[in-house]
Amino acid sequence: MAALRPRSGAATDAAVLDAIRRVPDTTRTALAAELGVTAVTVTNSVKRLLAEGLVVEVGRARSTGGKPASLLRVNTASRWSLGCTLELDRLSLVAMNMDGSLRFRAVMPLGASAAAAEDGRPAAPGAAEGPALALDEAALLERLRDLRTRIDDERGGCAGIGIADLRQDAAAAAHVRDLLQRELDLPTTFGSPALCAGLGSYWVGEQEESACLTVHLGPSIGAVVLSAGGPILPEIPGSSSLDHVIVDPEGPPCPCGGRGCLHQTSSNAADIRRAVQDGLGEELGLDPDGTRVITDHARLTEAAAHGHAGATRIVLDSARTIALVIGNIIGPLGVRSVVLSGTSISMAPKLYRDAVTASLRERAGALGADVHVAVSTVQPHPCSVGAAALALTTALRP
Numbered sequence: 001m002a003a004l005r006p007r008s009g010a011a012t013d014a015a016v017l018d019a020i021r022r023v024p025d026t027t028r029t030a031l032a033a034e035l036g037v038t039a040v041t042v043t044n045s046v047k048r049l050l051a052e053g054l055v056v057e058v059g060r061a062r063s064t065g066g067k068p069a070s071l072l073r074v075n076t077a078s079r080w081s082l083g084c085t086l087e088l089d090r091l092s093l094v095a096m097n098m099d100g101s102l103r104f105r106a107v108m109p110l111g112a113s114a115a116a117a118e119d120g121r122p123a124a125p126g127a128a129e130g131p132a133l134a135l136d137e138a139a140l141l142e143r144l145r146d147l148r149t150r151i152d153d154e155r156g157g158c159a160g161i162g163i164a165d166l167r168q169d170a171a172a173a174a175h176v177r178d179l180l181q182r183e184l185d186l187p188t189t190f191g192s193p194a195l196c197a198g199l200g201s202y203w204v205g206e207q208e209e210s211a212c213l214t215v216h217l218g219p220s221i222g223a224v225v226l227s228a229g230g231p232i233l234p235e236i237p238g239s240s241s242l243d244h245v246i247v248d249p250e251g252p253p254c255p256c257g258g259r260g261c262l263h264q265t266s267s268n269a270a271d272i273r274r275a276v277q278d279g280l281g282e283e284l285g286l287d288p289d290g291t292r293v294i295t296d297h298a299r300l301t302e303a304a305a306h307g308h309a310g311a312t313r314i315v316l317d318s319a320r321t322i323a324l325v326i327g328n329i330i331g332p333l334g335v336r337s338v339v340l341s342g343t344s345i346s347m348a349p350k351l352y353r354d355a356v357t358a359s360l361r362e363r364a365g366a367l368g369a370d371v372h373v374a375v376s377t378v379q380p381h382p383c384s385v386g387a388a389a390l391a392l393t394t395a396l397r398p
Helices: 010-020 028-034 040-050 112-119 137-153 170-184 193-203 262-266 267-275 292-307 310-335 343-347 349-362 382-396
Strands: 057-059 070-074 078-087 090-099 103-109 128-130 134-136 158-164 186-189 212-219 219-225 337-341 372-375
Touching: 010 028, 010 040, 010 382, 028 040, 028 070, 040 057, 040 337, 057 137, 070 090, 070 128, 070 337, 078 170, 078 193, 078 382, 090 382, 103 137, 137 170, 158 170, 158 193, 158 382, 186 193, 186 310, 186 382, 193 219, 193 343, 193 382, 219 262, 219 310, 262 267, 262 310, 267 292, 267 310, 292 310, 292 343, 292 349, 310 349, 337 343, 337 349, 349 372
Parallel strands: 078 158, 158 186, 212 337, 337 372
Antiparallel strands: 057 070, 078 090, 090 103, 128 134, 212 219
């Protein structure tokens, strides 16, 4: 592994901590070799991490003739964080330890029209209207107060809150942030769905240290390249979206000024529209008004996974178009690992993985080598877990 650039003590501590988290029961000597720094640098960093309670010694390695080296492991209960995902029809919350294990989770209806469409019920009593948002705030606050009891018991252990906004609604996201901060009084960090999905995948060990492209399929199609658990480029608003990548210059015009943008052919909404046009709406229980985009697309992909011919045709067409864009990204960057993420993809993982793999193999000559494609298995929601990882990463890395 290439040597690290000169870094501050805090940055070194973060790198050492992440390495110990990824490879538990490691030694100071092994850390120095992996990170490309001196033994003294690692020793000083480990001293600080032990003093902060972030790392613990868990015994001795087998002796090779001298004094046995101490084995190091992250103290998984020393820090944890809250991850929040805002979707069109639900809000997901998870509290995650440093090893990726969950200590709390909750899912709540989000959006009166979406909740009513799901099961015919009116909005929950006490639901309050926020900016572009209908949420049962009383129920949310009850869950947060239950969580706060734990925070009060372990006040120094909670690193903060991460939020992934799949609604692409800044006012709604700010409203939820204010509710969380008002009740929990913790720092809050926002991340794109793609960034959070990538971090969640990396945090639970699905990605190696080398560069990996994560593609997240939701209401918007997003992508991010992580290397050593961090994005290779800083996030700016809209930078991770693939929606307006042009895949057909002769296609329909888009408000962005282009023609034939990816979201017009391969997004969740586009697939649902095509399914309805093909006469599958009633059979699959799809809402033609598109108020349940994520839920309906999951139904479509689940039908495809079970062999429904019409649904399979739609899903494969979209997957192949997305693969075309993936190839155009990874080729110039030299990326050889791709993780696909999203609720719909998790309903038909083999279908998406095989379709993208086959498409990329057809271009292996141009890409330089075969590309490994995997589907994220992070549960209960990759973006919620990733948002919690974002909060931990933000707190532990300078």
